[in-house]
Amino acid sequence: MTALTKLFRTTTFRLSLTYLALFSVAAAVAIFFIYWNTTVLLSRQINQTIDAELTGLAEQYRAGGLGQLVRIVAERSDTPGNSLYLVADKDGKQLAGNLSAVSPQLWDSVGPVEFVYSRPASGGVERRLAFANVFRLPGGYRLIVGRDIEDRRELSQLILTTMLWGLGAMALVGIGGGYWVSRKLLTRIDGLAATTRTIMAGDLAGRLPVSGSGDELDRLSQSVNLMLARIEQLMAGLREVSDNIAHDLKTPLNRLRNRVEEALREPQDETAYRDVLERTIEEADGLIKTFNALLSIARLEAGAGGENRDTLDMAALVHDVAELYEPVAEERGIALTAHAADPIIIHGDRQLLGQALANLIDNALKYGAPSGGVDNGWAPEVDVRADARDGVARIVVSDRGPGVPGPERDRVLGRFVRLEASRSEPGSGLGLSLVVAVARLHGGRLRLEDNEPGLRVVLSLPMEGDALINGAVVEPPAEKS
C-alpha cells in the first residue's frame, strides 16, 4: 500500500494523469464534433432528397391527378432501396406504396417527422427508424415520402460506442504507461536515495549510480558525484588540518611550556627570567600568526570572506605590493622588478589578493636566492609581472633560485609543507596554501612551473567582463617608486 501511495505521489505519475485527462478531453471534443457533423450532414442530405422527390411527385399529381401519382408511387415502391412511400385516402386506406401501417401521429403531422415503422424481415417483423415528410393532398389524401434511417442510427451508435471504448482504452494505456514509467523512475530514485543514505551514514567514498544513458538523472547523479568528491576532499583536508595542528601547533606550545617550566625550576637572576619571558612572547606571537593563517585558510576554503569584493586594478596592486617589498629585496641583494603596463581590472578582494601577492613575493625573496653557495650562473632576481589574456589575469612571480623539483610542486601547495632545503628560513609553511585558497575563492588557480633555473609561480584569476562594462571606476596605475 505504501509503495503504491509512493508511486501515486511521484511527479511522473501525476504528470501522466494530467496529460491523460487533457488528451481525453481533447479526444472527446474531437470525436463528438465528428459525430455531430456526420449526423447533421446526413440528415440534411436525406431531407433534401425527400424534398426533391416530393416536388417531383407533386408535379406528377398536378399533371396527371391522383391516378398518375398512385401509379408512379407504386412503381417506385417496387424498386429496392431505402425509400418509403405511401399514398392513402382520407380514411387512411393505402392506395399505393411500401409503407403499410401508419401511426395516428404520423397521419396527423405535416412536414418532416421521424418515426418507427415495421418491416417484414427474415425472422418476422422488425421495427426500424425512418424519416418522412407528410404532404396533404386535396380531398384528405396523404402523400408520405420517407427514408429508412435505421442504418444511419446504427452508424451513429457505432461511432458513439467506438468513442467510449477508445477513451476507455486510452485511459487504460495512459494510466498503465504512467504507472510503468513512474515505477521505472522510482526504482532509480530509490537506488539514489539508498546510496545517499549510506553516504550520510559516513561512507564518504560512496557515489551515486550512473546508468550510462546520459539522461537527466545521470546528469544529476554526475553533478552530485562531483559535489561528493569535493566534500570528500574537504573532509580529507579537515582531517589533514587537525593532524597538522596537532603537530605544528603542539610542538611550539610544548617548547614554550618546557622553557617556562625550566625557568621556574631553577632559581635564576632577573635577566635570565626576562630572557625567558621575551622568548615566550616571541613564541606566542609565532603561534598566534600560525593560528591566524590557519583560520584564514579555513575560512577562505569554506567560501567565506568574499564580501568585500570590489573592482580593482591588478596591475596597480602588483606595483603596490612589489614596492612594499622593494627595500627588503634591495637589502638582500636581490633585484626585484615589476612589470604590468595596462590596467587589469578584476572583481576581487584587495586585502586577500594583496596578501596572496605579498606571500608570493615574500616566498620568492626568501627561497629564490641561489642557496647554499651554489652559483647557478644567475644573479639573484625576482620578477613580478601581470598581464591579461582571453579574460584571464595572470600574475607571474619568478625567481632564479633552486626552484621546486617537479614531483614536489603539487605537494608544497598543501598546508605546513616545507621543503627540507627551506627549513632554515622562518616560516609556517602556510603561505602558498593561503594563496591557493585566495585563488580558489576568486575562481582562479595557482600553478608552479620551472623557470629554468628557478621557480615560476603563476596565479590565474578570471576577469569579469561585466565589471568593466558596468562603468566601474578604473583606478590609475599606482605611482612607481
Next chain:
Amino acid sequence: MRVLVIEDDQETAAFLKRALKEAGHVAEYAADGQAGLDLARTNAYDILIVDRMLPKVDGLSVIKTLRSEEIQTPTLILSALGEVDDRVKGLRAGGDDYLTKPYAFSELLARIEVLARRSSPEEGLTRFVVGDLVLDRLSHKVTHAGEAIILQPREFRLLECLMKHAGQVVTRTMLLENVWDYHFDPQTNVIDVHISRLRSKIDKSFDDPLLHTVRGAGYTIRDSAH
C-alpha cells in the same frame, strides 16, 4: 586620559586596568554591555575600549546606541573575529579602530593614544614640525634644518603618518594600515626596512636623531632636544 574598558573577562579587564594605569591613564571598567552603556552615558571619557562579544548588550550595539545619542567618544573595538569583513562591520557600527585578540598591549596603547588625539587640531594642519624637520602637506616638500630632502611618495606618506602623531608611538601594523591600506601580515618585517630607508634620508647627516624605534612596540618621531 580617562579610559572606559567594557570587557566581560575579569582577568583581561584587570590586566588592561593595571597596564593602562602604568602608562599613566585612568581606567574604569564595566563587565557587560548595559553597565558599559550606562557609564559611557553619564561620565565623560577620552576613549572607550569595547569588547565585541558582551553579555546583555553586545559591543557593536553599545557603540551604535552611543552614536545615535550623539556621544562621539573615540572607540576601539576588541574582537576575536579578525577577518576584514568583521573589521568593516565594526567600523560601520561606529567604531574608530579595530584590534584583534590576541593583541600586544603596546599595540593597544599606541592605538588608543592616537585615537584620543584624533579630534585634536593636528588633523587639519597643513604643516607638521618636529624639531627642525618640517613637512608641508600642500607642496609635498620636506626640509630638515632648511635642507630639502627628496622623498618618494610612499616615504612622504610614511613620514607624514609619523609626524601627525609626533611624540606618540606608531606601531608597524598602524603604519601598514594607514600608509599602505593593508590589513594583513606581510610576514617579513617590511616596515622596518622602509623605516630604515626613511631614517637614512632624514636623520643621516644630523647628530640628534628624530626617528626612534620603541622596542617591542613601533616607532615614534620626536624632538629629542626637548
